[in-house]
Amino acid sequence: MGGLLIALEGIDGSGKSTQAGLLARSINASLTFEPGATHLGIALRSLLLHSAANDLAISTSAEALLMIADRAQDMAENILPALSAGNNVVTDRYSASTIAYQGYGRGIDVNHLQAAIDLATGGLSPALNVLLDLPVSLALERLAGSGKKADRFEEAGVKFLEKVRTGYLSMAAADPSHWMVIDSNAPADQLAANILEQVKSRLEAHL
Ligand code: TMP
Secondary structure: OOOOEEEEEOOOOOOHHHHHHHHHHHOOOEEEEOOOOOHHHHHHHHHHHOOOOOOOOOOHHHHHHHHHHHHHHHHHHHHHHHHHOOOOEEEEOOHHHHHHHHHHHOOOOHHHHHHHHHHHHOOOOOOEEEEEEOOHHHHHHHHHHHOOOOOOOOOOOHHHHHHHHHHHHHHHHHOHHHEEEEEOOOOHHHHHHHHHHHHHHHOHHHO
16 A cells, blocks of 8 residues: 555534645645545435434434445545555545544544444554544534535534543543644644644654
């Protein structure tokens, strides 16, 4: 496997999608995102994020499996082909999102989640997870100001997102060699420069 996988992670409203795009451009990496970066993924994303509007019931374990199915397809169509061609890949969310949202957030057993994630990814984990960390209150303020319609995860509220944030911070603390935590309460251009500098210093030999 030639290239490196770098995942941007964080709660909704952390600025992660903007930063994933900027980072990918700066280091000349392929960019993908989950859920929704394949034809199957577009269908799954719509089911997952707008199920209430569609009057569709989704159990918590079905939700987890659909997220993981999206990942399996993203692996097959986007991530593995790019890595095996020797390109680095930046992904806007990856397996840690499932552990944070479905594990810490919804309360699904993390070992069960990890087994399903391994099926989807063949056990490939990122060289680096970049956590854009922000207090939930600030993230929700940003989302409210963005004018974007809230999806089912944003509507789950403060308590849910607090659990997700705690999950991310616990994963980062438990595995510091694969995680970097960045305070995302900064203007986008400053944040982008900070992320680039820190990613380069961590993965210097490979970029
Ligand atoms: P996005 O807004 O970053 O595109 O992500 C869509 C939502 O999906 C976001 O609220 C987080 C959620 N999500 C999960 O709950 N589990 C997952 O595994 C992934 C990839 C996303």
